[in-house]
Amino acid sequence: MSNSILEEIARLGVRSQCATDKGGAAFARLLQIAETGNTSQARRVAAFVASTFNGRRFPFDPFELRAVDAEISDDMLCCLDALRWAQADLYSLVPDGHSRVRAVIQRWGLASRSAS
Template identity: 65%
Template sequence: MAGPLDINDDMQRMVLRKGEATAKGGHAFQRLLQLAETRDSGQVRRVALFIAATYNGEAFPFDLFELRAVDEAISDDMLLCIDALRRGQSDLHSLVPDGDRRVRAVIEQWGLKWPEAQ
């Protein structure tokens, strides 16, 4: 049976893991965002779709099989972002400078369409 000290240790480890995942996810998101802002290829279109999905998953669904269609470094960054989202401390776009505006610009730049209002 776990005692109070065990529970506190578990909570501290969880907080540390959340912070680490958030930091790694923020750095990965910055790299992906920079790719989508500056490059033009099929892989980078998938990056733009991924970025849009992290911003608004209902409006921009992302097929996880797309992870197979990008370079390993890109998919590794996507997985770091997913882990940060899973830990739920921050929205990814809030972890990078001017993230909200930049993500909206990527959505527009890549011609991704917001769903029509019902």
């Protein structure tokens, strides 16, 4: 392989790792909002968190990005970038993420909504 190809692979690897790191931190903040909030923004965050867990079962309308504060939508976009690089499931980047996301889905009644 030529040096330019190896350099590009290395550059993309760094970019992927950076997106994953930022996405993990953003996901932790969003998960905290979904776990503790009680506003319409928290409900939207919970729906987003659920969609990153299982997008087919919990679809998320991207226009919801307009209905939350800029900091929250920035975190959502970081999560989407991390998902694009597909190094890890976002819930696996936070302590006890799997059970915490499942608890958020239950707390906000998202499981029953997705069945309809």
